[in-house]
Amino acid sequence: MRPGEATPAQGDPTNVPGRADEEGHGRPHGDQPALADLLLLERDREQAVLSAVIGELRSGRPALVTVTGEPGAGQGELLRWAARHAAERGLCVLTARATPAERDLRYGVVGQLLSGHQRFADQLPHLLLDQGGPGRFPGLTRLLTVARERPTLLVVEDIHQLDPDSLRWLEALIRRLPRAPLAVLTGSIRTADIGLDWCAGNPLTGSATTVELALPGLTRTGTADAVRAFCGALGDRSFVAAVADATGGNPAVVRDTLRRFSRAGHPPDAGHVGHVRALAAEVTGEHAAAALDGVRDPVALDVLRALAVCDDLLDFPLVLTLGERGALSETRLRAALLDSGLVTVRDGRFRVRGPVVRARVIEGMSIAERADLHARAAELAHRAAADDQGIGDLLLPARPVGAPWVVDTLCRAAAAALRGGRRDRAAAYLSRALAEPLSEETRIRVLLRLARVELVIAPVAAGRRMGGIIREPGEAAADFRARAGDLCLLGGDTDTARRALAEFLAGRRPDEARGTPPGPEAAEEATARHEELTALFRVTQPLRRTPGEVAFPPAPELPRTSRNPAVNGVRAWETAVRGVDCEEARRQARTALAPDPSGRLPLTVPRLLACRTLLLTEDGEEAETHLCALLAEAHRAHCSVSVARVLALRAELHLRHGRPDLAARDLAAADRELPPDSRHPLSYPYWTALGILTDLADGRPDRARAAAGRPVPPPAEESVSGARLLFARGLLAQADDDPHQARSLFRTCGRWLLQYGWTNPALLPWRSGAAEAAHALGDTAQALRLAREELELAERWGTPGSIGAAQLCLATMSGEDRVQRLRWAVDSLGRAPSRTAYTRAVVALASAESGEPDRATAVAAPAADGAGNGGAGPYGVVARRPGVSAPPPTGALADAPPSAWRSLSPGERAAAALAAQGLVNREIAAALSVTTRTVELRLSGVYRKLRIRGRDELRALVQGTQED
Known part of the structure; x- marks a missing residue:
């Protein structure tokens, strides 16, 4: 003034x-209050x-x-x-x-x-x-x-x-x-x-x-008044909140921000929140630049820049050591900084006002000056034992320091960032660590950590990094190649893993050592590494149409006997998918899951394959125990991809055991760890198929249809997991009563599996699905051929669940020996872990026996439709057309008090028949493809209409009718 x-x-x-x-x-001037107001x-x-x-x-x-x-x-x-x-x-x-x-x-x-x-x-x-x-x-x-x-x-x-x-x-x-x-x-x-x-x-x-x-800043109410004065209308609540947050309630910044916003003529609504935030940042930066021009003392400016770099990480006396203080005392410097208006004091500590102001203060320095100041500040913070992430933030724009503590600090900062869920920041720390002068072994170790983080935020880039580690020449990478291949397969990039492993194994002998003739221990270590890489290579599968110029050598054979968990896990899986020796597959899987006698940390993929093998051998409880241990290990390592893969396999276990609600819970947890947008394109079929199976089993066909309709990247459709997606889509077509589409999808799935020699029906029972679709289309000869072939393969594998499911499928195709086959199916499925398939077999047997007049013990039950008798498979998915209830029961219960029975709805009759048979509500729900709550409501209606008080009277009513 x-x-x-x-x-x-x-x-x-x-x-x-x-x-x-x-x-x-x-x-116009008359439409708004004076600016002074x-x-x-x-x-x-x-x-x-x-x-x-x-x-x-x-x-x-x-x-x-x-x-x-x-x-x-x-x-x-x-x-x-x-x-x-x-x-x-x-x-x-x-x-x-x-x-x-x-x-x-x-x-x-x-x-x-x-x-x-x-x-x-x-x-x-x-x-x-x-x-x-x-x-x-x-x-x-x-x-x-x-x-x-x-x-x-x-x-x-x-x-x-x-x-x-x-x-x-x-x-x-x-x-x-x-x-x-x-x-x-x-x-x-x-x-x-x-x-x-x-x-x-x-x-x-x-x-x-x-x-x-x-003078305090403006409150939300004051900010709302300013918005109304400048914009001529009441501001949306979210808009006012955005203005208040972005400006900090500073009246001058609020004024200039709203002045620029009002010039554009935009309404103050939620749709312009981003625009007003950007304007506020721009205005704040201009105010800071104007204040910075007023700082004429070079010593004060130097200290101000150091303070902007360190933020609140270091105390003010330490910050002063980074600048040239000259003749100014600390008191004079404090006064000069406060006089600039760019610094505030909170909790007794000097701080630059906000990130926008800090950026403007640092912008005046050259790139080299900034890098040097950040490096000196990081070194000072390290000596002061500051927070690892704070030091890491200082090191990100700093020049290479060359000190041993830098890489260790950045790795600890990355681990802390992962614990806080900040994967982008963790990747930035590890990328910065690679800029330091490193030994080959340390560089590869950091590369592997970075790739593990990038599997979630940049899966394709992570695959390239891990492929480079596998191909890395020299012995420095010897301890990391198998880890890189393991992570690459966990992320779903089987193509990169196959190419890299093939290139390395083609030029590597298993007995190579570190430049000198190997001793016994070194030779054993080299052999173990070679076996791990060979096992991982056998897990990878080529795409259906591999370019002709890319020639892969045949996968080396694995030793028949080995103490290496990776070898045993892969051999167990290969035995299981061929469906030839259940006991041998079980033994190898258990050996793979036992602690490694050499003390090496086992790879994750072979152990997951061992757990999957135990699912096929129907040792579900044992597999679940190992999966829980793997899940805890993955959480301790903060490896989101491993956590997601373990959760996905546990969801498959729950589906096979008839627990779709638990499967949906695990799949949702896997989506949080590894969001769908963060997955490698080659893994899309696997996750999509698992989602479809879970939604079908959980009674959500609309979600399953939406998932099946989403496009899949072309290379992913040609991967081995594409067969799983074809099978899931086949079940969905079967549930939608489209036998033509179902048969086509099941047969295509089968051709894809047979290409790799995967014949075990316990893996994906595509033959029974195709047989049911052919039977529905009237092609009985093809249906019988497929059903008998599945039964033969199931008996060769030898697990009760697969045999019972094949018997159940064949019983629906052939009239001869139908009742006997159903009895065999009930006997086999009674010893299997899935209660859903057992319940359906019992229902089918009860329906068949109720038609035999010489059996006094027959219990009536609703007859399931043709697609449903054998379509549950290992995943507990009931393939029923939505909205179609089970046919009304036949036999004794159908003849119970006629007037009262006719008052029951078809759904109530079906529930009453199964309840009289002794099934619990959960089993009834699985048999009828409804929720447990629906069963409870239907039985309540039955009791009310029949004027009975519970299951005991319902069973007595049925028995009395049978005696009559």
Whole structure:
């Protein structure tokens, strides 16, 4: 403020007509309040205090008022309002404003104050130059004389920029305040936490009023008022919240942000939240740049940059060691930083105001200067034992340091970031570690850690990294090749793993050692590594159409006997998929899951294959125990891909055991660990198929149809997991009563599996599905051939569940020996883990036996439709057409009290038949493809309509009918 700005005659520049239009508010001047009113939002309390001080000053009571706040809080607007208010009430008002440009000018602010009064105008040069003796303060005595004649208000803005002589002059004036009706009103950007030390020790007594006003930021209500004033409409709640958060409630930033927003003519709604946030960041940066231009001391600027780099990681005395302090004391530096308005004090610590301001402060440095400052700050933070992630953030833009502690710190920071779910930050730390000078072994170790993180955020890039580790020449990578191949397969990138493993194994002998003839231990170690790589290579499967120019060598044979868990796990899986020796597959799987006698950490993929083998051998409880142990291990390693794969396999286990709700829960947890958008394209068929099977078993066909309709990347359809997706789509077509589509999908699935020699019906019973579809289409010969072939293969494998499911399927195709086959199916499935298939077999047997007049023990049950008798398979998926209820029961229960029975709905009759047979609600729900709650409601209706009180009376009613 220049001299005389606050006098009524000169007025306020914000009240000049047409000024609002020039400011770009976008509306006529008469449609909005004056800009000064907007700058004084929520300042009613402060205005009331200042009005009271001015009123007391008119009565002769002196006062000292200091107004503090962060830059842009409105100190200047409030002081100018007080000056106008005092002038309107007849007081003498003298104003001045300290500026950085006049900081080196002696008595610069004093000259502004005194020039505002005619008594000093003529003699001002003489007063400022006549400073002969000590203790002389130009014009001070005459000012006190003027104040005794007429109460006077002195208004000084930005006192933190005062020149030293003006500061001493004001201190002298304040010491003399009780002698005259004079008030001093000052404004500063220093916060209330620091206080004002320039008036310390003044002898004011009760004869003078002392007030310190700390201006807060705008509240949500005040921000909403500003939005309405600038935009001419009420702002949406989310819009107002965005403005308040992005600006921090700073009135100046709010004003400039809304001014720019209103120019575009956008409505203040939720759709423009991102736009107003961007404008707020832009305005904040411009304010910071303007304040930065005012920092003229190079020492203060150097320390400010160091403070911006370190943020709140280091204490202020440590930050000072990063800059060139020169002759400035710590106290002077603190004052200079606070005077800039770019620094605040929170909890007693100096901090740069927000990330936007920090970025603007650092932008003024060259790239080399920034890299050097970050490196020095990181080294200082390391010596101060600061937080690992904080040091890691300093190291990200720093030049290579070359110290051993750097890589260790970055790896610990990455682990901490993973624990907090910040995978992007963890990848950044590990990528930065690779910029340091590293040994070959350390470099490969860091590369493997980085690839494990990137499996979730950039799976294709992670596959390339792991392929490079597998191909890495030299013995430095010997301990990491198998780990890289294991992770690559877990991520689903079987193509990259196959290519890399093939290239490495083609040029590597199993007995190679580190440049010298191997001893027994070294040879054994080299053999174990070679066996692991060979086992992983046998797991990979080529795409259906591999380019002719890419020739892969045949997979090497695995040793028949080995103590290597990887070998045993893969051999168990190969035995299982061929379906030739159940006991041998079980033995090999258990050996693979036993602790490694050599003490090496086993690979994950072979152990998952061993657990999958135990599912096929119907040792589900044992497999679940091992899966829980694998899940805990994956969580400890913070490997999201491993966690997701283990959860997916456990979901398959739950499906095979008739627990679709638990399968859905595990699959949802796997989606959280490894989101669908983060999966490798080659793994899409596996996850899609598992989702379809889970949704079908859980009674959500609409979701299954939506998943089946999503496009799959072309290379993924040609992978081995594409057969699983074909099978799932076949079950969905079967449930939708589309036998033509179902048969085509099942047969295509079978051709794809047979290409790799996967003949075990316990894996994917595609033959029974195709047989049921052919039977529905009237092709009985093909249906019988497929059903008998599946039974033959199931008997060769030898597990009760697969044999029982094949018997059940064949019984629905052939009328001869139907009842006997159903009895065999019930006997086999009774020893299998899946209760769903057993329940369906019991229902089918009861339906068949009820038609035999010579069996008095026949129990009636609803006859399942043709597609449902054998279509559950190993996944408990009931292939029924949605909305089609089971046919009404036949036999004894159908003849129970006719009038009452006819009142039952078809669903209630089916539930009553199964309940009379002794099935529990969960088994009834599985048999009828409904929820347990639906079964409860249906049975309640049965009891009410038949006027009975429970299952005992229902069974008695059935038995009585049978005896009749």
